[in-house]
Amino acid sequence: MDSNNLTQFAGAIASGAVRVVDLTFTLSPDFPVIVLPPEFGQAAPVRIQRISLYDAAGPAWYWNNLTFGEHTGTHFDAPIHWFTGKDLPNNSVDTLPVRDMIAPACVIDCSAEAAQNPDFLLTIPVVEAWENRHGRIPERHWVLLRTDWSKKGWRDYANLKDDGAHTPGPDAAVMRWLVEERGIIGLGTETIGTDAGQAGHLDPPYPAHHFLHGGGRYGLQCLCNLDQLPATGAVIIAAPLKIQNGSGSPLRVLALVPAA
Numbered sequence: 659m660d661s662n663n664l665t666q667f668a669g670a671i672a673s674g675a676v677r678v679v680d681l682t683f684t685l686s687p688d689f690p691v692i693v694l695p696p697e698f699g700q701a702a703p704v705r706i707q708r709i710s711l712y713d714a715a716g717p718a719w720y721w722n723n724l725t726f727g728e729h730t731g732t733h734f735d736a737p738i739h740w741f742t743g744k745d746l747p748n749n750s751v752d753t754l755p756v757r758d759m760i761a762p763a764c765v766i767d768c769s770a771e772a773a774q775n776p777d778f779l780l781t782i783p784v785v786e787a788w789e790n791r792h793g794r795i796p797e798r799h800w801v802l803l804r805t806d807w808s809k810k811g812w813r814d815y816a817n818l819k820d821d822g823a824h825t826p827g828p829d830a831a832v833m834r835w836l837v838e839e840r841g842i843i844g845l846g847t848e849t850i851g852t853d854a855g856q857a858g859h860l861d862p863p864y865p866a867h868h869f870l871h872g873g874g875r876y877g878l879q880c881l882c883n884l885d886q887l888p889a890t891g892a893v894i895i896a897a898p899l900k901i902q903n904g905s906g907s908p909l910r911v912l913a914l915v916p917a918a
């Protein structure tokens with residue numbers, strides 16, 4: 659692509675000919691974070707501690723100290739996050755190839771199924787039916803699972819019951835298939851994890867994490883506004899913080915969408 663095309667692309671964004679859709683929740687102490695069984699370590703809650711607000715602590719400036727877990731809010735999972743990806747090269751947020759931070763996306767709308775069943779699992783037949791309509795999922799594409807879960811409001815977001823969270827996600831067979839047969843770059847979900855809330859009972863447990871990160875692929879969680887994206891044609895910008903040896907990070911996720 660020559661520099662002229664890139665400049666024209668920037669012009670298309672400025673003119674609105676290419677829409678920029680924000681797929682990110684506001685990072686807030688009020689946003690729910692994943693709750694693991696009590697015997698395990700937990701994500702630190704988001705804390706925003708004011709240092710000064712144009713006051714005696716800082717007469718001309720406003721700033722804060724931030725505390726948060728790598729896996730809080732709308733965030734990115736790197737392969738090092740899971741044991742299956744722990745020995746892969748360039749597997750942390752500070753070492754993964756920057757070219758992987760911009761990639762096209764396929765959006766699979768399972769909002770009706772998730773509305774009927776909070777434990778809905780995406781399967782190979784559901785994806786094959788999507789491919790019959792929209793074409794085969796190309797390599798190095800994100801698969802974004804639209805469930806409209808992000809519209810539930812923060813209070814009901816985790817949908818925690820006595821036996822853990824009940825939220826939709828992929829089954830094990832489709833995760834192995836998407837990584838090994840379709841070569842996706844990663845899976846994005848609206849829910850708190852790329853895995854279903856009850857994924858600990860699947861085989862292998864947490865199959866999205868298992869196969870994505872074992873295959874050197876990535877996860878995006880707590881996305882919103884997927885209903886504003888076309889089934890194909892959007893390009894995702896997802897650049898995690900460059901945290902030393904980081905397993906993931908909160909980030910801004912943007913979708914570039916050709917104006918209709």
Ligand SMILES: O=C(O)C(=O)c1ccccc1S
Nearest residue numbers: 692729735850851852853864
């Ligand atoms: O990656 C995550 O945020 C996530 O969902 C997770 C984090 C840690 C342990 C298990 C899971 S399942």
Ligand SMILES: [Mn+2]
Nearest residue numbers: 729734735906
């Ligand atoms: Mn995560």
